[in-house]
Amino acid sequence: MDIPTVAIGALGGTIASTSSTASTAGGEVVPTVTAEGLAAAVPGLAAVADVRAETLAMLPSPALDEPTVLRALAWADAAVADGAAGVVITQGTDTLEESACLLDLFWDRPEPLVVTGAMRSPDAPGADGPANLLTAVRCAAEPRSRDRGVLVAFDDEIHEARWVAKTDSVSTGAFRSPVFGPIGRCVEGEVLYGVAPQRVPPLVLPDGVVVGVGDPRVPLVTTYLGDDGHALRALQQAGVDGVVVAGFGAGHVSPAMAEAIGDLAAAVPVVFASRTGSGPTGRAMYGYPGSEVDLIARGAIGAGWQAPVKARLLLWALTATGATRAQVADVFAVRGRP
Numbered sequence: 001m002d003i004p005t006v007a008i009g010a011l012g013g014t015i016a017s018t019s020s021t022a023s024t025a026g027g028e029v030v031p032t033v034t035a036e037g038l039a040a041a042v043p044g045l046a047a048v049a050d051v052r053a054e055t056l057a058m059l060p061s062p063a064l065d066e067p068t069v070l071r072a073l074a075w076a077d078a079a080v081a082d083g084a085a086g087v088v089i090t091q092g093t094d095t096l097e098e099s100a101c102l103l104d105l106f107w108d109r110p111e112p113l114v115v116t117g118a119m120r121s122p123d124a125p126g127a128d129g130p131a132n133l134l135t136a137v138r139c140a141a142e143p144r145s146r147d148r149g150v151l152v153a154f155d156d157e158i159h160e161a162r163w164v165a166k167t168d169s170v171s172t173g174a175f176r177s178p179v180f181g182p183i184g185r186c187v188e189g190e191v192l193y194g195v196a197p198q199r200v201p202p203l204v205l206p207d208g209v210v211v212g213v214g215d216p217r218v219p220l221v222t223t224y225l226g227d228d229g230h231a232l233r234a235l236q237q238a239g240v241d242g243v244v245v246a247g248f249g250a251g252h253v254s255p256a257m258a259e260a261i262g263d264l265a266a267a268v269p270v271v272f273a274s275r276t277g278s279g280p281t282g283r284a285m286y287g288y289p290g291s292e293v294d295l296i297a298r299g300a301i302g303a304g305w306q307a308p309v310k311a312r313l314l315l316w317a318l319t320a321t322g323a324t325r326a327q328v329a330d331v332f333a334v335r336g337r338p
């Protein structure tokens with residue numbers, strides 16, 4: 001019987017971390033296991049897919065950056081062009097929601113691209129990496145996973161990249177989609193979806209534009225009680241290409257911060273998001289200084305339902321392609337909605 005080919009690209013993370021190197025003194029772990037090693041540790045994998053494994057990096061996920069993720073994207077694209085039915089990327093969980101989101105912004109193929117990792121290292125009792133990798137490969141090999149963009153497979157659940165978030169620092173069930181929930185499950189080896197494919201079209205790059213060239217500076221600033229705007233003003237002085245502000249509630253800030261946002265928005269795109277972890281930014285709820293209505297009047301753009309870290313990646317990608325403020329607002333008006 002023919003089985004589908006699935007390419008596995010490994011970037012590092014806990015799923016690949018052991019303490020068997022000279023660089024660790026005690027029980028602490030660092031990435032050491034290759035993509036081939038990860039695949040070899042999964043019982044029954046060969047019956048699910050013809051796996052082609054390749055080590056793309058050996059990094060903890062806080063050391064990943066946009067260019068590394070975009071190189072993984074190009075590798076995944078080449079793997080599908082070479083005949084893979086789907087692709088799996090393994091990486092650390094700390095930045096997994098961001099990598100998945102960045103990949104999803106540009107993944108323009110119907111084939112599934114699935115990201116996974118582990119909360120427990122391979123040598124720990126109850127290591128979850130092999131189970132997560134098996135689920136991810138099943139998901140990548142499954143025809144019903146097509147046309148869904150980038151997915152995250154974790155703890156037998158399947159999430160859309162644009163909604164998933166790491167919501168616990170240690171639990172094996174660390175990934176949730178707080179707004180709309182997971183879209184699928186893997187049960188008894190079967191990949192099941194509760195919703196039909198429904199995908200926001202990926203970003204289209206203007207001719208000749210290469211993302212990552214120019215490396216825009218787009219920081220994320222979280223506001224706080226009594227914020228006087230000095231951190232944002234310092235960033236403006238240092239030079240930025242755009243900023244995302246994680247505001248209170250539906251995207252609110254103090255009066256002083258509102259003024260700093262207005263001054264910055266006159267120079268570069270400023271996007272405000274909600275720091276709550278769930279729910280959208282408002283559009284017409286409140287009229288006080290620092291409310292969403294006030295911020296919009298000062299030229300800032302609401303992130304809608306996009307979480308601050310994902311709004312930052314979208315603004316980074318748009319800035320990297322030289323989008324104008326009006327284009328940024330148009331894209332957020334579409335991608336900020338479910």
Ligand code: ASP
Nearest residue numbers: 013014060061092093094
């Ligand atoms: N704690 C992380 C993980 O689960 C480490 C990392 O993100 O690389 O993989």
